[in-house]
Amino acid sequence: MEITDQARDLLDQLLEDEEASCLRLFFAGFGCGEPDIGMTLAEPEADDELHHINSIPVAIDQKIIHLTEKLTIEGKQTMEGPKFQMLGLPEKDC
Template structure:
């Protein structure tokens, strides 16, 4: 998994502003027969895997760790605030 420098700067500021401990990737249900990944600022849960990626503390739900190997998180600042995108997820057949 990679976090781009742009996303890193945005996440670092958000973690400080929200007084959150880490970025958490979690199982967010199924879409088209494949697991969906959710992204939030939250405390890690008991069965999460903990990592530091590009200086960002990241907790990953064990049910989706196999989906995050090639994942890239990018971000940009918009008029509505920071927006993040995930790339490198497996293709879904819908």
């Protein structure tokens, strides 16, 4: 998994502003027959794997850890606030 430098800077500020401990990636149900990955600022849960990726603490739900191997999180600042995109997820047939 990779977090780009721009995403790192935005996440670092969000973690500080929200007084959150980490970025958490979790199983968010199924879409088109494939698992979906959710992303939030939250405390790690008991079955999460903890990582530090580009200086960001990341908790990853063990159910979706295999989907994050080639994942890249990109971020940019917009008029509405920071926006993040997950790249490298498996293609869905829908």
